[in-house]
Amino acid sequence: MNSLKRxxxxxxxxxxxxxxxxxxxxRGASLxxxxxxxxxxxxxxxxxxxxxxxxQRVDGKAADLLDVSHHESxxxxxxxxxxxxxxxxxxxxxxxxxxxxxxxFEQTRKExxxxxxxxxxxxxxxxxxxxxxxxxxxxxxxxxxxxxGRQSNYVYGAAKGMVSIFLQGLRNRLxxxxxxxxxxxxxxxxxxxxxxxxKSGPLWAKPEQVAEGIVKAMTKGSGDVYLPxxxxxxxxxxxxxxxxxxxxxxx
Amino acid sequence: MKSPLSWNRIPRVxxxxxxxxxxxxxxxxxxxxxxxxxxxxxxxxxxxxxESGTLLLTRGLDRFMxxxxxxxxxxxxxxxxxxxxxxxxxxxxxxxxxxxxxxYVTVGGALANDVHGKNHHxxxxxxxxxRRFGLLRSSGERMECAPDRHEDYFRATIGGxxxxxxxxxxELQLMPIQSPWMWVESRRFGNLEExxxxxxxxxxxxxxxxxxxxxxxxxxxxxxxxxxxxQHAPPQANLPSFKERSRRMAIDPPVSLINHLSLRAFNAxxxxxxxxxxxxxxxxxxxxxxLDTIQDWNRIYGRKGFFQYQxxxxxxxxxxxxxxxxxxxxxxxxxxxxxxxxxxxxxPSLGMLSFPRPGTTLALDFSNHGEATLRLLDSLDAxxxxxGGTLYPAKDxxxxxxxxxxxxxEWERFADYIDPAFSSRFWRRVTS
Ligand SMILES: Cc1cc2nc3c(=O)[nH]c(=O)nc-3n(C[C@H](O)[C@H](O)[C@H](O)COP(=O)(O)OP(=O)(O)OC[C@H]3O[C@@H](n4cnc5c(N)ncnc54)[C@H](O)[C@@H]3O)c2cc1C
Ligand SMILES: NC(=O)c1ccc[n+]([C@@H]2O[C@H](COP(=O)([O-])OP(=O)(O)OC[C@H]3O[C@@H](n4cnc5c(N)ncnc54)[C@H](OP(=O)(O)O)[C@@H]3O)[C@@H](O)[C@H]2O)c1
Numbered sequence: 243m244n245s246l247k248r249x250x251x252x253x254x255x256x257x258x259x260x261x262x263x264x265x266x267x268x269r270g271a272s273l274x275x276x277x278x279x280x281x282x283x284x285x286x287x288x289x290x291x292x293x294x295x296x297x298q299r300v301d302g303k304a305a306d307l308l309d310v311s312h313h314e315s316x317x318x319x320x321x322x323x324x325x326x327x328x329x330x331x332x333x334x335x336x337x338x339x340x341x342x343x344x345x346x347f348e349q350t351r352k353e354x355x356x357x358x359x360x361x362x363x364x365x366x367x368x369x370x371x372x373x374x375x376x377x378x379x380x381x382x383x384x385x386x387x388x389x390x391g392r393q394s395n396y397v398y399g400a401a402k403g404m405v406s407i408f409l410q411g412l413r414n415r416l417x418x419x420x421x422x423x424x425x426x427x428x429x430x431x432x433x434x435x436x437x438x439x440x441k442s443g444p445l446w447a448k449p450e451q452v453a454e455g456i457v458k459a460m461t462k463g464s465g466d467v468y469l470p471x472x473x474x475x476x477x478x479x480x481x482x483x484x485x486x487x488x489x490x491x492x493x
Numbered sequence: 494m495k496s497p498l499s500w501n502r503i504p505r506v507x508x509x510x511x512x513x514x515x516x517x518x519x520x521x522x523x524x525x526x527x528x529x530x531x532x533x534x535x536x537x538x539x540x541x542x543x544e545s546g547t548l549l550l551t552r553g554l555d556r557f558m559x560x561x562x563x564x565x566x567x568x569x570x571x572x573x574x575x576x577x578x579x580x581x582x583x584x585x586x587x588x589x590x591x592x593x594x595x596x597y598v599t600v601g602g603a604l605a606n607d608v609h610g611k612n613h614h615x616x617x618x619x620x621x622x623x624r625r626f627g628l629l630r631s632s633g634e635r636m637e638c639a640p641d642r643h644e645d646y647f648r649a650t651i652g653g654x655x656x657x658x659x660x661x662x663x664e665l666q667l668m669p670i671q672s673p674w675m676w677v678e679s680r681r682f683g684n685l686e687e688x689x690x691x692x693x694x695x696x697x698x699x700x701x702x703x704x705x706x707x708x709x710x711x712x713x714x715x716x717x718x719x720x721x722x723x724q725h726a727p728p729q730a731n732l733p734s735f736k737e738r739s740r741r742m743a744i745d746p747p748v749s750l751i752n753h754l755s756l757r758a759f760n761a762x763x764x765x766x767x768x769x770x771x772x773x774x775x776x777x778x779x780x781x782x783x784l785d786t787i788q789d790w791n792r793i794y795g796r797k798g799f800f801q802y803q804x805x806x807x808x809x810x811x812x813x814x815x816x817x818x819x820x821x822x823x824x825x826x827x828x829x830x831x832x833x834x835x836x837x838x839x840x841p842s843l844g845m846l847s848f849p850r851p852g853t854t855l856a857l858d859f860s861n862h863g864e865a866t867l868r869l870l871d872s873l874d875a876x877x878x879x880x881g882g883t884l885y886p887a888k889d890x891x892x893x894x895x896x897x898x899x900x901x902x903e904w905e906r907f908a909d910y911i912d913p914a915f916s917s918r919f920w921r922r923v924t925s
């Protein structure tokens with residue numbers, strides 16, 4: 243079991259991350275939150291401060307994570323504030339307009355930079371720090387979409403798939419250093435990211451439900467975690483549909 | 494997205510758009526007007542509904558902003574529920590000075606209906622404990638309203654039925670407590686006369702008073718019921734343990750499970766439940782929020798929903814008025830599970846449209862049997878009209894315009910403060 247006392251959250255203004263942060267604070271953790279929009283971040287941080295005890299510390303810093311040149315100094319600031327880091331949760335992301343990406347490589351590159359490159363920059367720095375420390379948890383919110391490319395969102399899927407595979411390798415590398423690498427793969431979650439979609443049907447989960455799964459996975463140091471659990475079975479089937487059939491399906 | 498309903502599931506109407514608010518700095522939609530905020534849908538009727546325009550769901554505005562553990566001043570976004578607040582502040586020795594009978598209402602909704610609790614005779618309404626709030630108008634203007642700042646908008650928005658704009662955040666003065674437990678005495682009374690004398694005495698001694706009555710009993714038993722008096726318990730060492738059991742009404746029965754037979758049986762049984770005239774400790778959750786343990790209890794009335802009827806009668810005619818209302822209800826045979834009787838205190842409400850005023854309030858719910866139910870409610874209206882009483886907008890899906898206008902004489906002045914983009918089905922109904 244990992245102890246989650248001092249945690250950095252990237253993308254803290256995301257609905258999933260905010261719910262996770264609340265649950266972590268309720269368990270006595272201190273947090274350093276990074277979010278892009280400073281007024282949203284203030285709202286999130288103030289809320290967490292009210293929920294925290296006087297022993298816990300919560301603060302944050304606004305940063306656009308596309309700007310990878312600031313990643314090192316962000317980590318330094320977080321480590322200073324928390325006095326060491328037990329765990330990191332990376333949750334920022336965007337859901338691309340697939341059609342716009344098909345029409346423009348620039349758009350595609352930007353989405354890949356947000357969802358994959360910026361995450362991998364953070365992971366590169368974190369891996370070395372945690373490897374030296376010989377403990378800790380690195381958790382990243384990837385997606386079931388990264389398990390197989392589909393016509394409706396393969397740019398997003400490719401970026402998330404890259405993150406998932408990168409994490410797989412990292413887990414392998416850091417296993418001997420006692421560092422847990424956790425890949426979170428949510429299915430459909432009712433958040434602003436999916437605002438345009440029809441959310442009826444049993445497959446939709448609430449962010450607080452997913453957050454609960456994230457906290458549990460971070461504590462246990464699980465590897466690949468599908469949230470809610472039934473996505474494991476759905477993706478097992480989807481991964482095993484033969485390509486000659488899959489390519490004709492409209493998914 | 495499926496259109497949200499209010500608690501009694503009448504009326505079923507669909508707005509053109511549903512817009513979820515997530516962060517305070519968002520601006521209001523500039524098209525698909527009228528706009529209307531929807532908190533947690535715990536109103537019984539159409540104050541939180543519109544059949545055109547855009548419904549703004551406020552539950553996403555659910556962040557605390559600041560809490561001073563020493564002074565008990567709490568500031569939070571308007572979609573925070575009273576349940577969220579209690580979970581945060583009770584362990585730190587604070588409580589809501591005024592709370593309705595469910596904790597699953599938002600702060601914005603509590604303010605917009607200027608809700609009241611069982612301690613109205615001591616503390617007034619929810620609005621009396623609001624220090625300030627932020628109002629976002631459709632023009633984009635943000636107003637901070639307090640008793641000494643934009644005082645007119647302060648008074649218009651408290652009890653303003655969501656019509657003056659979007660309440661973004663609220664600052665409350667909480668009340669100190671020494672224990673999460675209540676000290677509660679319950680007594681049976683055999684008829685209305687006994688109620689009045691018990692109540693007169695209890696109001697001077699207890700901070701919380703309310704009575705449940707068997708609205709089907711008639712003759713010499715008319716108005717029999719159970720009187721509950723309570724106060725926050727002192728700190729004490731030997732507290733019982735408490736674990737809230739929660740159940741859910743998981744299905745929508747095709748017809749109401751509340752009918753003439755089940756009602757009579759329930760009311761008779763409820764009246765005979767053991768009472769505790771010597772007093773006992775009760776956890777605040779089961780004392781204040783007995784219905785909150787059954788999630789979705791409103792579904793027991795079936796798909797057709799139900800009507801809640803909460804009226805207030807002026808002090809001078811209250812005794813006769815309540816008796817007459819009960820006569821009419823008992824004669825109709827349509828009755829209510831939870832008929833609640835309470836006297837309001839003298840403290841004038843702040844809001845231009847606040848419902849609480851000196852007098853007696855009686856609240857009942859009725860299964861929706863269509864015309865027969867509406868006819869009964871019309872005949873109750875006639876008694877109210879005669880007595881100079883009125884109905885609670887938060888619990889209304891059908892009152893005639895005249896009853897609203899005579900009961901809320903400031904309504905025309907209030908109209909000056911309505912945001913031009915905001916309206917509700919309720920407002921159109923009672924002002925047309
Ligand atoms: C079991 C039960 C017991 C109850 N007991 C009591 C009681 O004892 N006393 C009492 O007074 N009431 C009682 N009520 C009624 C309830 O307290 C009120 O209807 C309350 O206002 C509901 O709050 P809500 O958050 O669900 O708001 P909604 O019902 O969703 O909305 C209520 C009104 O508030 C407005 N509104 C909501 N949020 C905002 C916002 N952010 N900005 C502007 N306007 C807003 C809406 O437009 C609407 O006009 C009870 C209800 C139930 C279900
Ligand atoms: N919702 C789903 O169905 C679902 C399913 C699977 C996986 N996921 C993943 O879950 C994670 C959280 O998403 P969510 O559903 O909670 O949606 P969300 O609320 O929209 O959160 C996305 C967050 O990412 C932030 N972000 C985007 N680009 C950024 C950048 N360059 N720098 C810093 N922050 C940036 C956004 O910040 P702003 O607020 O400033 O825009 C926003 O807070 C994402 O990684 C998403 O891919 C979601």
